[in-house]
Amino acid sequence: MLGRAAGIAPAFALGGCTQAPVIPLFGAYFPGWLLCALVGVVAAVLIRFLCILCGLDAILSFRLFTYLAAGTVIALVLWSVVFGP
Numbered sequence: 001m002l003g004r005a006a007g008i009a010p011a012f013a014l015g016g017c018t019q020a021p022v023i024p025l026f027g028a029y030f031p032g033w034l035l036c037a038l039v040g041v042v043a044a045v046l047i048r049f050l051c052i053l054c055g056l057d058a059i060l061s062f063r064l065f066t067y068l069a070a071g072t073v074i075a076l077v078l079w080s081v082v083f084g085p
Contacts, residue, residue: 021083032083040075044068
């Protein structure tokens, strides 16, 4: 009896996985978080190039954390706008 319950329990835990937002892209379905993460990485790289051009990069003390935070904020805002309630 316990073996059967242990086999069925994961099915109940994974029931919410069917509700994940997916995006059809190039004939395949990509998860929404993957697209938002990719946009965040691209945005962080673009922000870095803009900071280098403006001369702001030279005065930043924690460059990695600054660009990581900027990319994360952009990815989370995109997630909230596109997939939020």
